[in-house]
Amino acid sequence: MNSLRLPAWINGVNSKALAAPILIVMMLGMMILPLPAFALDILFSFNIALSVIVLLTSLYTVKPLDFMVFPTVLLVSTMLRLSLNVASTRVVLTEGHTGPDAAGKVIEAFGHFLIGGNYTVGIVVFIILTIINFTVVTKGAGRIAEVGARFALDAMPGKQMAIDADLNAGLIGEQDARRRRTEVAQEAEFYGAMDGASKYVRGDAVAGIMVTVINIVGGLIVGMIQHDLDFGGALKNYTLLAIGDGLVAQIPSLIISIAAGVVVSRVASEQDIGGQLINQLLAKPQVLSITAGIIGGMGIIPGMPHIAFVLLAGALGGSAYLLAKRQKQQQAAPAKEPAAAVAAPEVEEATWQDVLPVDTLGLEVGYRLIPLVDKSQDGELLRRIKGIRKKFAQEVGFLSPAVHIRDNLELRPAAYRIILKGVEVGSGEAMPGHFLAINPGVVNGQLPGVPTTDPAFGLPAVWIDAAMRDQAQAMGYTVVDAGTVIATHLNHLITSNAADLLGRQEVQQLLDHLGKEAPKLVEDLVPKLLPLSSLQKVLQNLLSEGVHIRDMRTIIECLSEYAPHQQDPNELTALVRVALGRAIVQQIFPGTNELSVMTLDRNLERILMQAMNASGPDGAGIEPGLADTIVMRAEQAVRQQEQMGLTPVLLVPAPLRALLSRFLRRSLPQLKVLSHAELPDSKTIKVTSLVGGQA
Template sequence: MLKLFGNVGALALPAGILTLIALMVVPIPAFMLDVFFVFNIALSVAVLMAAMNAEKPLDFSSFPSVLLFATLLRLALNVASTRVVLVHGHTGGAAAGRVIESFGAFLIGGNFAVGLFVFAILMIINMVVVTKGAGRVSEVSARFTLDALPGKQMAIDADLGAGLINAQEAKQRRRDVATEADFYGSMDGASKFVKGDAIAAVLILGVNIIAGFCLGMLSHGLTAADAAQKYVTLAVGDALVAQVPSLLLSIAAAVIVTRVADSRNLSGQIGGQFASPSTWLPVAVILTAIGMIPAMPQSVFLPAAGLSGWLWWNLKKRAARQKIADTPEAEAAADPARITLEDVSDHTLVTIELGYGLVHLVDTKRGSPLVARITGVRKQLSQACGFIVPQFRVRDSLELPPNQYRILLGGVAIGGATVQPERILAINAGEANDFHTMRGERTTDPSFGCPALWIDPASRDTAIAEGFLTVDAGTVIATHLNQLLGERPQAMLGPDEVRAILEGVRTRAAGLVETIHPNPLSLGTITRVLRALLEDGVGIGHPLPILAALGQAVQQTTEHERLIDLVRAELGPMIVGKVCSPHDRLPVITLEAGLEAMIVNGMQDPVSGLPVIEPDLARGLGERIAAMITERGAGAIPPALIVQPRARRTLSAALRFRAPACLVLSISELPQSQPIEVIAVIGGEANSPAPPIPAPTVPALTDQSARSGRGAGPGQALPEGLAA
């Protein structure tokens, strides 16, 4: 049954178009003409009501096409009625149908001269006022809509990048923007239909009058007076029958293009905006003052003033009742005995707390400069980390000094500083002149620890000329936030973010996701693995190779530490490729076999089972490697420390803050085809410079020759400490 109705609906429009063509060509009886005239009036009223009840113009996006078909229907009826009037008009008023006869007799009293004047007035209203205004509004709306289209698209992309909307919402908003542009462009052209229809009505009326005179006097032997009475009356009635629906459609077109998007229909929108008591009191006072003038008709002005005063009084009482109705909720919200979950918990992962002296940085009346920069930081972090970073929260804190801010991650403070919101921070990043003349309050850049000065905004150009980097207080906070969170991407990755990643991959590689989730790995397990990769500096912006490596690893084990080692081994080319191309030699640092064995077989963490490095040894390794990196220079390829798989995570954690530029790899993660260059063996030097590396206390392993010489070049073998 539904299929049958669907087929009927699909055939309705072609059948209607064929009917319009038939009306123009095939003669129809007067009764059918009456039916089509009534249908035309009903259709025009329905279109006007649909335009008034739409909440926004796009709710009636088919209006241009409906306007076209309604105009064609009216023109077809004009052709059909013209044929009937000219053929049978000599027989009397009923020859063209009861509708035309009624319009000619009732609306103009049978006087065709009055009808001509009424028709002319309707044409002036339709063409000069309504149609011309609607056409101008459509033209301007189309122009501004097309001009704003790139900005709207960029705003959608920015909201998507900032995580304010998801991909489905962004797709829907893009579709709405494109539909809006098409709609106003179509309305600009559709307004020409109404104008052309009005011109056609004038021409058709002229043809009917002239042809009626000629046919009445020449073909039917009527006198000029009889021909005018019969034919001109019918022609004017026919024109009025067509002009009333045309005026309704012109009003509908003007309504739809002048609408502003609102949650209410046009009646509710206008009524709600005229429901203010302050609107009607001045009206009542002014009408009363005019009515008190002796020459004015008090019988009209004073009742109108009384009605305006009555509206003011009733609207005022309704506003008072509404205020009283809203008061209990306000009192309940202010009840000190009422405690909500929001009062005792913070559901935001990242929070920026501001002293009261910095609150104006998030004031919407001043443009919220800090909010815009924080949104940019969130977008930048999302692009760098490979997932949508959760939204941040900015709030004021009475615990902080006026100009101090604090950054919390999971409720724990990870950084903060004091800024001067009305001044500029001039940072000496190493490019400032040693003999500069800048004067200001000395401080330190909270993000990178560079020496800086707080200066007056008027000295900004001078500071730039002196080689300083100048930023305002909002930029200082945003940069510090970016730097702190960029060091902890794993802390911002949760199950919800991982679920979004999996759903995104599922749309393109559903089989890949099904191999790992929900079996054999749960969402929590995948989250833990990805967080471990982020902690090791492996980005997840390209999840396909990571999930593929994870899918191969789960074929061997589901144990967490082993999974990470297998995934990293599979991703070895990608990890090494970030610091060294496959054709360049990778600088390699290794540990002496005894030192490496001491770390592997030494103390272990009772919880994780990983080796634990003594603090002095960790400090010595970090300072030694940091010194090597410094000696190589800023433009050199950073070295990689190659160790046994069991020692990789321990040494990576030890060097993360002491020598962050050093890449720590296990021997299984080094690509087979990667050329290497061993630049140092720590612990095996004859005369080790300070700081000293403690001598090993555990014998070296006996299988240190495994995989020796791989990728080292002709005649060069890897040191024994590089073996697995």
């Protein structure tokens, strides 16, 4: 036998998702279709149960966002009560002449048990409940929701800025920041929705009064005209039914209103309402003792109900005594066990989480420089650092690691230091609100201020007030602000240490980027012909001498040509330099065809060739006397070039280039060493200085 199967679209629907549509259809059905008295009893009971569930849920919530659906619950519960009013009104007017149980047992119970069958008492009780709900509870909750919505919206930008500041400072992660931003937005939306939802309850109270009056008037007309009842009988029947109907709807409405007031009036805490009431209202024995004394004094006044007041005073006094005794025991407990009080906290076992990675590139600042790097204060240095990384990527050819910025209270207030892989590579001081006037060597006067040295290039400088900026520029000084000083220093160190910033990950990212345009070119080289480590070494060799690696296509093509026959990174670097010769010369001599260079004395060149052949390419066999002479003569030639306003470039034979570049780089970092093979044929060479030596 084939089993009964539901359609596939029904099986795919979540059962919880069907609750809301079913409830809406049910409310529409109550408004349109006539309901029997038993169905009304079930629905009125459900309405009361729903209101109690909502009230208890609001009491046990810790923060408003734990009950985010509450504004929607207000709308649904209000519409449910109005739908029941419509359904019960239809039954009251059509069957009210038959007796007080015409609209069901629930309405009859509220009409007889709660008000004793006296419709006058029922009217008074109904009016009082409506006034309490409309004037006190609903009005107060609506005002609190309105103010809460306004404050939540006003505080939203500040909370967002605080989250961004914690994220930039590394106190939270991206996931935590996203969660907190969502909570801030939800809080603002919740209070805004509560401001509007409170109007539902106010309208429900007004509608309850109007429906009750209409039921009474309509019942009199129907009973006297259509069913020939006398005025007294019609008034009694229909008034009891109308008042019972109104009370059945008004009591759940009052409960829902109280729940709304509880939700919007509570202050965020880690406890629910019950815990807050017990811990804060009944936490002080002095308060309970004084209250017990006042109540007991009222109880002994002649004419007062002595038993009630004296019993309550005794209960309060006993509670105060027990509470005071408990607090004394808690205070005495540490004194009895001094060893436990002073015991050192247990140290957690070390884990791999305690091993923190070292930032590749970092900037630490003193507290006076924090405004320059604080995003919430529109720190200008943050924008400059972004510009530095963008310019570096465009010029050098790869994206440098992000600069991790943090404050360091161990530094002087205006000091900063730049960290490379956990090691300090540069430091200096910057005075916020002042300007650094740098002397380029052609100034025509002195400036009052704090003498110092430009941290990036070591030029003499002075910190001056902002009012002297124009005067300093007129005297020939280069004037920059504190943020520019730090940014320039950082840019200089990033550029000069580019080889150390190029790690395996950056090399792989370079290959991935090039592989999008020329995938076959990359696949044929790495790892088929050359391992990634060798490619990294070649690129680092180029960067260590200031050669940009933007033209990765030429570098890869050159390595693909020579890698099958040569695997030494230094030899491959020399071959790549020849392939990049035009770019290298263009980088050193932009916009000119005449290259002003220095060359070696012929005798010195011959001696170096012999020494290299004897000791190998590393030049370890060069005599110390000869090495000192080469350095001294090279320094003289470099000064001569700089005095003529020329870039110091030493042109040597190809076998000597790598040797002299490594040898002279430490003492003369500004000197560029080129080989004859690296010069394009279209360039003209002009020898301006000769580096000579003695054997």
